[in-house]
Amino acid sequence: MLPQGREHMRSVLSENGITVEDLIEAPWLEDVRNRGRLRLLESVMHRDGVDAATVVDLSTDLGRMTESLSFLHAMLVVCASFDERLLARWIEGEASRADQLFGMDTDNFDKIATSYLSGLKEEQSSGTREIEYWVPMSDFIELCPRISGNYWRLANRPLREGWVCMNASSGEDSRQRTSRLLKERVREYLDKSCRERMERMSDEFAALFSEPVERITGLLSERVSAELPMSAAVREDWPPCFESAVSELNQGVNVNHVGRVFLASFSRSLGHSQEQTCAFFSGAPDYNAETTSYQVSHVYEREYTPHGCASLKTSARCPVNIGDDRLCDQEWMTHPLKYLRAKQRRRFQAPTEAGPTQESEAKGSVSGNSS
């Protein structure tokens, strides 16, 4: 997550001849994907901070490559999800990891801190003889409002000629206190990098990550369902197959078995509650509240994955013909969840349409855009 990491990642990819396809499916990069999944999982599941320890052996070239590329893999999955909650959680997880690691890094701390701050001074504390760090007041003033606690108010900090003393406090030494300040810059940097990447990301590129995206957003939905109502997808994002199943049932038209199972499982993927999903069936010609509730809970408990496009077409549940919907005509459109993500991406990118083109982050061009 260091600004210098962008260049490093680029060289790791080119020196090892790795393309984005390799990152997604090459068998020899399975450890990278596993580590990326783990980092992502930690960010989503651990609200109170992540474990900075890694099981990867960083003393070897392979270990260092795995750790670097796992970060890139996790970042690409987050960006391809176009899910603001996932983005926020991942950034929080990685920024917390940075906070912990920076605070422990006695050898490289100066270099790390000056990558994020406009300067850094160190002095020996007169009382304890411990190192005390001083940061420029301009950096402190910009970052401190985002941190709660009396320590972070300028009036409570020793000041000298435009420098603010980050003395030890609350069980943390001066380096750890300064790292807490750096965490805010890491957060800012990751947010900016991800948003730039998301603006450049094409449908085709995002679709390459559909499998890990669905896995992690599914977990996130379960994790946060108690915290906030999940209706990330607005109705305009719905694919025609889901929209038609909902409206047909609403108009009392009989929808076949595949259509009904698809409706319930897709509604679950959207994060709707069981009650919301049951309500879709209330207009069915054979509606029975008890049976519907039983069948819907079965879909939720077994965590059914929605049918793909091929299966829906075979079962006459795909309502579009060539030319009806530009997204459905795409070669990569193999699953209604991909349709949903593509629509969410368009909504995300809508305010910045004047920016870079959607196609600029083309398949295979990851090495040019690494962070």
Ligand code: SF4
């Ligand atoms: S092509 Fe796929 S996403 Fe589009 S309507 Fe048909 S089944 Fe749904």
